[in-house]
Amino acid sequence: MSRVAVLKIGVGDFSEGFDASLQFWSDNAPPTEEICSRLPGNLKVRAFYELWHSAYLTLKPIIPNSMRSKNDNSVSEIGQTTNRASSEGVSACRQLARSLEAEMKSWLMSGGTWQPIREGLLKELSNKMGEIRIILQINNPDPVLWKLPWHVWDLLQDDDGSDLEIALSSSEFKRAKVLNKTGIGKEKVRILGVLGDSTGINVQTDREEVERLSSADAIFLDEPQPQDFLKQLRSEIGWDIFLFSGHSEMVAENGRIYINQNSSLEVSDFRNSLREAIGKGLKIAIFNSCDSVGLVRDLAQAGLYIPVAIAMREQVPDAIAQAFLKEFLTEYASGQSLQTSVRRSRDRLEDWEQVWPGVTWLPVICQNPAEVPPTWQELSGNSISKYFANKFNFNSGLINFWFSSKLWLIAIVIFMSVITVIIVLEQKRIAIQPENKINSSKISDNAAQSWQLYEETTEGIRIKYPQDWQLQKIQDGFSGEVARFIRTQENNLTQQQLILNVETLQQPITLEAYKNLVIKQIKRSNEQVNILENKRTILDKREGYLIVYTYKEGASTFQRMEVGVLNWQKVYILIYQAEMNQYQHFLPISKAMINSFEIIESKR
Template identity: 30%
Template sequence: MPKTCFLRINFGNFDKGFDITLRIRGESEPLGDPEDTLVVTNGRLSKCPELLQKYQDWQKKFTGLEANYRGIKFKRISGLNLDQYRQECREAHTDLVLSFREWLKSSQFRNVEDELRTHLQAEDEIEFLIQTDSDELRKMPWDTWEFIRRYRKAAIGITPLGYKRIPQYKVGEKLRILAILGSTKGVLNLTEDRKVLESFSGAEVCFITEPKREELAKLWEEKWDVLFFAGHSSSQPGERDYIDINKYDRLPIIELENTLTEAVEKGLKLAIFNSCDGLGLAKRLENFHIPQVIVWREPVPDMVAHTFLKAFMQEFSQGISLYMSVRRARAKLKETSDGEKMFPGVSFLPVIIQNPLIEPLSWPVDAPLEPITNLPTLQPDEDEKQVPKPQDRKKLFMFGGSAIAAIFLLLIVQICLIKLEEPKKQYDEAEKKLNKAGNLVNRGLSMEAGQKLNDVQRAWKTYRDDQCPFESSITGNKLQLNVRKFSCLTRITEERTKEFNSYVQKQKIPAGGTNYKIAEDRQKQVYDRLVTKSTAYEQKRENAQESWMKFRDVACEFEGKFVKNGDEKSCRIRETVQRSKELENSLK
């Protein structure tokens, strides 16, 4: 289960800045349960009125290119030729992205990134939800944020400030999709949408093409997992949001309120609007509590929409999570098609709108993963259906022996995994307690102290992650190595949690001695003995010692300056005595 981050943007505007709150929810925590939140921290996004103007500059040029694709003569839009106009659009998009990244590098936002890097690993799968009702903020290119680019398993979604818990229903053996192919007026080619959906046998798709209103009764009569719409749609400020279900009927979304609410109550989990200008539609659909909606932020050419849909379905039908499927589909749209070249900026336009109290939809476990490779079945000839010949019996016995060996090996692997399960579980529990304790400490700190604590925790994490591989490497087989590594991680994490709890309770932590020089001499003696004993892991040992010293220095400076009843000298004695015990443990 992925970790979920919420960046709640509470109040403000681009002229004055925004107040923000970061919340990180762990992998095993109940959805929407604030008590089990790993981290809560506050920050601010500085004012940046020019950012909104840069978006509008790019938007104007992008919509001009899209209008030209639909047949509006380009000379009506600009005196430039098409290639020149496209280059201007590309430059405007680059300017927007660079300005957006700079905005997120402001000093007031730095503590948010620090918390993210402290509590998230590069290999974590992360659903990052921008929690806002602002149309302007929802349009920003959040996927281009440096943090998201560096964490390759992180993906962005949007969530409203208010949401409602609804019942969750399991998907059956196949994903049931109701696909509405609306009006094809203009240059729309909806045949491609149909071909894409039909090509995935792991889903049961029902198509209704240019339906009359009464055909939408299917949403009342049957249970659907996904509602798909392709065609014309619009959501302009001050106007009603609508979809063209056929050539003659422009249907306001508000008139589907009861129909879509009924579909959600029956189990509708995802709505995909592969149509133009979907942010307004998504905002309207939030009122009907559809768990997830995928839309486009701006009008897009149907050729681009087809490319994205195909890439998304290829990923999603392989069992990839909804969020990662969207991220990977956007990357394919940008790098393996002409979409980004022809319409600069188009790849960041698909977006997920998420109810954070509902688990994102996943491809059914029992459904076949796509694409299915049709391998021929090899049928023996009649004269080959015989008892093995004598010369083949030895081969058969050898094959049977290999199979038994393989089964035996699998059993050994399973036993090893079982033995590792409890140490890993203990470490996960220790990590959870540490995060809770750290969160309590952070709540009572000033911004300066909070930033300093972030520095301390980064140093502590480096020390822990250097110490445990070294400590576990001085052992026997690989199973023992992994068990000892988790034991080390748990021990160091629990020690840090005790320190945090003492900070919160404002208790003086016993130093374990009164003379720093004696403690330091003792620590050096033990370290020298370890050097003599262990020469095979010199680099790991040196890394662990160096990172511990850095942690001790910044931790004790913090404790002396910001912790009530804290004392830097006492802290140095305590950490040094504790280090001696740790090194002695490595000698055993």
């Protein structure tokens, strides 16, 4: 369970200061502590921001691109730039950016009434147990508070290289109501992309970056008519991510997106369709367009409590919008958290700081404090190692309802008491030696010799299995599942099965680190998981890991034994699974199957 620090900026102004408080939460739990204080006034911060903002808007593209703003005057025709920024203008803007950052750091290092919050946050950050998310909740109408570079706060500059990122939130929030969970059983992240008015900019690059993701299923609308956009937004298939690329701007304090050259929409124009999309599971909205942080504020004011939105604080040059989206999708789809993905993508925009001083400030996360930001794997229905797809078909809506009621604590106490007794009895019967091959002495050599051989030359593996077990060849290159060996008892729908997975690693990792990732994902997959064993073992003369655990699925309790081994850049995983009352009966056969597993030369 990750921790959340919520810093609230309330009543006040830059002259007299702001009321402030700091709360510490755990995911899906009420605040455990609150520190009330006050952030002193600092007129220099606002003055430096306004000076930098004015200087930034006078800069014109030095390469053929344009702002993603409808009223950008820097491009007369596509590819033709005018009034290019002088080196003096860029230098002045850079100096103002540095001055603003320095003043922000000084402001947030203030003592006096601000010191209790600094000390409270510093204490929480020094606790390295688990991930921490930091949310700045702005309960003040001054829009400048949304535009400032809060990330330069000295407390967020972690010496160990952690990618701490501060997210913004409005004062209005609550957990989104998911009325129709359409994502059960899916294997890819569903993305609806709207490529709006592209006058002077190239939004097709955004499309290409999304479409190169093998784990995404995207539909794009090119300059759609309003009715076509609204119809697709509330589609029955449901979306995980909504992406808008094109021109947007603030008009009379309201955000506006231009979905084609002649049509524009405010949040109020697509409020009902967006609410329906959130009810079907929409988790993330990305507005890769100018001044889009104003759109996010409008969402909350309209009662649209989307879990996460990513927006731009200011007008954004087209090339920088393209660069940010590319870096973000790469990081996020590789398994990084959403906060880390945005932080790293922002930092990499420093390549453009010589041309556009301050562009590393532009992307910002807008976080609903009542929600937990999803990982890419959670959106796709897959775990970190992808082989958990369709293994745990949990109804998260039911789980959320159950744990929000007052009966869950009593049920957990009773359940854990019963399970503890069962586990003590079952552990006495488990005979797995951590330093040797998995014990399968109950299976005779003659019986094992009569088994059938399954050999997969593409993956370079082979394994023996009993004749009364059914082989199902999967060959799912996305999830990594290669085959299943299933035995269904007579007059019983219960299945015992052995699952074989082969995963290709994107980067080197130690056996211990990989095992820890697996355990973390197991615990996240189900609230009612109990790890029985966690140790080293031997698989095909190679050192591997062994994890035994129980979990609940509906009214049934299942037990699993997972054995995995690393070999070069691949992980070979075998999972034996059965209902708890049948687990021990078929355990010797499953161990013998696992011990017959061999890694041979791959033909890939």
